[in-house]
Amino acid sequence: MSMLPLRNCLPYDIVMNDVVAQECPFCRSANVLLPLKPDDVSSMYGGRRKIMLVFPCCHGSVRMIDADADYLLANRPIRGK
């Protein structure tokens, strides 16, 4: 993913068996528990699977088209300018 635009990347952490976004790109809530499991994220590696992610904090949604061990990749810019 090194060639991909950072503004499309959402950093996340795996905590136990949960996936936590460091910050919601829509409402800026911190440490948002995502409706994903670590296996869902690993199934997205290399763009093998795409998902519509809905943030539980504000119901903001974005299509995630790729992932690696540190980031989910959105199909559009989601981070600060």
Ligand SMILES: [Zn+2]
């Ligand atoms: Zn939010």
